[in-house]
Amino acid sequence: MEPPPSPISLCLILLVSLPQPSLASGDAVLHCCSLRCSPLPPLVADFVDPEHPNAVCLLDKSLYGLRQAPRAWFTRFADYAIKLGFNPTRSDASLFVLRRGHDIAYLLLYVDDIVLTGSSPALLQDIIQRLKLEFAVKDLGDLRFFLGIDVKRIAEGFCLSQQRYAEDILERAGMTNCKPATTPIDAKGKLSTDGPVIDDAKTYRSLAGALPYLTVTRPGLAFAVQQACLHMHDPRATHLALLKRILRYVRGTTTMGLYLRGSVDLTVTAYSDADWAGCPDTRRSTSGFCVYLGDALVSWSSKRQPTVSRSSAEAEYRAVANAAAECIWLRQLLGELHCGVTKATVTYCDNDSAVYMSANPIHHKRTKHIELDIHFVRERVQMGDLRVLHVPTGEQYADVMTKGLSTAAFEAFRSSLCVVPMNV
Incomplete structure (x- = not known):
């Protein structure tokens, strides 16, 4: 799951301009x-x-x-x-x-x-x-409302919320008065295609199809929604249980939104992560990234990789390449907004092998399967537009985009994703 271009552009013009x-x-x-x-x-x-x-x-x-x-x-x-x-x-x-x-x-x-x-x-x-x-x-x-997004001016920036949209989804699901959940997915939230078939697949597809747009202001939902949408073609009982858990989490956090804090230092920083062979059916990895403009989160993604990775380093490097591509697009867009970024974009990764490969000019057996990604990232590193650095796993914000976390870890990372109550 990742936000479409128009909301990203809205975030950028709010951050770099004055009255709206x-x-x-x-x-x-x-x-x-x-x-x-x-x-x-x-x-x-x-x-x-x-x-x-x-x-x-x-x-x-x-x-x-x-x-x-x-x-x-x-x-x-x-x-x-x-x-x-x-x-x-x-x-x-x-x-x-x-x-x-x-x-x-x-x-x-x-x-x-x-x-x-x-x-x-x-x-x-x-x-x-x-x-x-x-x-x-x-x-x-x-500006107060655009594309179903409420825009509220607060100290040093804006807060984007979709409270009305979230409440509408809960009403359609008949879960307006449900018991809230503390996280949208549990720590073992890797679903397979096994299990009994549900009776009402049409309702499942309708509700699951409405959730991706909610991630525009709720990046913490990206991984859970991605998992629910992967099985829309043949939903099972376990998938329905996940969907209900997501809605229970939404019920308890309808007043939360994305905080865009203004900053005079327009630097682009990214965090990339991958869950190697996380899919129990296909053994494909899940990659995710978070991209910040100054202190504000402006882009993120949680997506299953299209091919199977033969090593964790390969999976992590594919995630780095996806984050680098998004950063290049954002830098180009900022340049067209006459707010060019002069400093190199720093992409943080918690895999030492992926960090080493981004600077190593020598090809070897471990990199031949991802040769295009190797050339793509390394070329940007040599041009001075990109730097790939190591970050401890405890400070890897993109971890929430690739796997389910405990309540304490999820809440800590959620605040790092600029998700705050609307009454800040």
């Missing part, structure tokens, strides 16, 4: 978008012409529900944003950057929801007024 007005362009897809390819739906039965039974409708406007409507709206808005001076970023197609002298503005677009932020109130008002000349735009003031 929020815009919502009402029914712009319905009224403001003209399609390049005209939609041709069939006629309603009452309007069929007997002389032309094969005739179809030619619509003048894009309508909700048509497959090409969102793409046509995005193209329409992006073209106008470029006319205003915005440049789309290569790292995230929904993020636009405008720079005028010393002033800078960021625009994040998701369908008809827009977040606009910048360094100058005058620049923001000018952009808003020019958008209103072209679209039906409503200014909602300071």
Whole structure:
């Protein structure tokens, strides 16, 4: 499990910018978008012409529900944003950057929801007024809600929460008044495909499919949700028990959210870890990473590796390569936001062999199976963009992304993942 690009971009622009007005362009897809390819739906039965039974409708406007409507709206808005001076970023197609002298503005677009932020109130008002000349735009003031995420201003930063979304999932599951759990998964939470088949697989898929988006502000759930989603095609009783435990944990922590602490030192730091051969059925390893911008956690992942690793060093090095790739993407995105990172990214790993291989230029038998990852990481190390250092297991924050932990260890790592109550 890992957050999609738009919430990551939201975290970044909140961290690197000042006031944040929020815009919502009402029914712009319905009224403001003209399609390049005209939609041709069939006629309603009452309007069929007997002389032309094969005739179809030619619509003048894009309508909700048509497959090409969102793409046509995005193209329409992006073209106008470029006319205003915005440049789309290569790292995230929904993020636009405008720079005028010393002033800078960021625009994040998701369908008809827009977040606009910048360094100058005058620049923001000018952009808003020019958008209103072209679209039906409503200014909602300071950013408080976006993509189902509540945004709360607190000391030295922001807190992102999905309390309403979590309560909606609990209500759908009928677990609003359930007994809370202290952890989302136990320390032996490695599930196999054995066990009796559950009766209602559809409900399981519906609830499990709703949980990945909750990890946008709850990184501590990533590993447990990943385990539950791995078995959506054929859920068993043990998988249902895990799903219920996750929901019980969510019940006791609905008020918690992700704390984004601002920092003048924009350094990118990563922690990578792997659980070697952890899957009891396939013996594939689980890799995970956490990436921080300054003191704020901005990206994380818990994912089963696509192939079997023949050694723990190989599994750990694949995790390092995944973390390095994410860090490179974040550095590129920050560069496009005109907040370039000059210092090398430090990736912490608790495996000595993986740390040694990142700096060793000599190939040997232990590395031939991961030769591409070896070259990828080592090239970045030689360029000075990346450093791979050892970290003790007790300080490995990514441990929570790869395995179940005891209550004490989980709560300690959860605070390190910037997850705090919303009343901080």
